[in-house]
Amino acid sequence: MAKLKTDRREFIKYSTMGILAVVAGGGMVFSPMGAKAENRLRPPGAINEKEFLALCIKCGQCLQVCPYHSIELSDITTGYGVGTPYIDANIRGCYACEAVPCVLACPSGALDHACEKATDIKMGIAVLENPRTCLAVKREPIPAGYDDKMKEFLKNQTNVTEYEENVLKKFESFEGKACTLCADMCPMPNPLSAIAMISTSVGIIRPEVYDGCIGCGVCQEVCPTEQPSIIIKPRVTYEQFYKV
Ligand code: SF4
Ligand code: SF4
Ligand code: SF4
Numbered sequence: 478m479a480k481l482k483t484d485r486r487e488f489i490k491y492s493t494m495g496i497l498a499v500v501a502g503g504g505m506v507f508s509p510m511g512a513k514a515e516n517r518l519r520p521p522g523a524i525n526e527k528e529f530l531a532l533c534i535k536c537g538q539c540l541q542v543c544p545y546h547s548i549e550l551s552d553i554t555t556g557y558g559v560g561t562p563y564i565d566a567n568i569r570g571c572y573a574c575e576a577v578p579c580v581l582a583c584p585s586g587a588l589d590h591a592c593e594k595a596t597d598i599k600m601g602i603a604v605l606e607n608p609r610t611c612l613a614v615k616r617e618p619i620p621a622g623y624d625d626k627m628k629e630f631l632k633n634q635t636n637v638t639e640y641e642e643n644v645l646k647k648f649e650s651f652e653g654k655a656c657t658l659c660a661d662m663c664p665m666p667n668p669l670s671a672i673a674m675i676s677t678s679v680g681i682i683r684p685e686v687y688d689g690c691i692g693c694g695v696c697q698e699v700c701p702t703e704q705p706s707i708i709i710k711p712r713v714t715y716e717q718f719y720k721v
Contacts, residue, residue, distance in 0.1 A: 566694025601692025
C-alpha cells in the first residue's frame with residue numbers, strides 16, 4: 478500500500494493537479510497565473526517576453542526559413558503582440574533543426590544568436606498534463622486516423638519540404654501499436670535525454686520527461702488523444718517544474 482501511495486504521488490507530480498497541490502501548499506516557484514502574459518510558445522532563442530515584444534520587427538524572416546512550417550505570426554485573433562512569431566504546438570511543433578536557421582535569420586536580436594544548436598534551445602518544458610487520457614496509461618492502441626491532422630496540415634502547405642516528408646513517413650508507421658509517439662517522435666539528437674516511456678512500480682506505463690527537453694512542442698503535436706495528453710509549459714524550465 479505504501480508503494481502504491483508513493484507511486485500515486487509520483488504520478489500526480491506529472492499532472493497539473495501536481496502544480497495546484499504544490500501551489501496550494503505554498504511551495505511552488507512557478508505560478509500559472511503569474512505567467513499568463515508570457516504563456517505563448519516563442520521560436521527558439523526568443524529572449525524574455527517583454528524585450529522580445531520590444532525588439533521583434535515582425536519581419537517574418539524566422540518563419541520563411543523554417544523547413545517545417547512551425548512558426549506562425551499572430552494576428553488580431555490571437556491576442557497581444559500582433560505580427561510577432563509564435564508556435565502553436567497543437568498544430569506544429571518545432572523540429573529542433575541542428576543549425577537553428579530561424580535564429581540565424583532573425584535580424585533584430587529578438588531571437589538570440591547565442592542559440593546555435595538544437596541543445597541550446599530552451600522554449601519550455603513538456604508535462605504529462607492529462608495522464609488519464611494518455612493512451613499509454615490506458616493501454617489503448619493508437620487508433621486509425623491518428624495521422625490525419627498532420628496529413629491535412631501538409632496538404633495545406635504549398636511547399637512541403639523533404640524534412641516534412643521524412644517526419645510524415647516516420648509518423649505514419651504507428652497505427653495499432655502501443656502508444657509511444659511522444660517519445661518516438663521527439664526530434665532531439667538524443668531523444669532519451671528529453672523523454673522516455675517508463676513502467677512504474679505499479680505497472681503504469683507513461684512518458685517521463687528529463688532535463689534534455691527543450692519544450693519544442695513536437696510531443697504535443699503528435700499526441701493522438703483528442704486534447705493532447707502531453708503539453709508544453711512555455712518558458713518554464715525543467716528545474717522549475719520538476720525539481721520543486
Ligand atoms: S529550429 Fe527549425 S523547426 Fe524549429 S522553428 Fe527554427 S527553423 Fe523551424
Ligand atoms: S503520445 Fe500522448 S497518448 Fe501517446 S504515450 Fe505520449 S502522452 Fe500518452
Ligand atoms: S519531450 Fe517533447 S517538448 Fe521535449 S524535446 Fe522532446 S518532443 Fe520536444
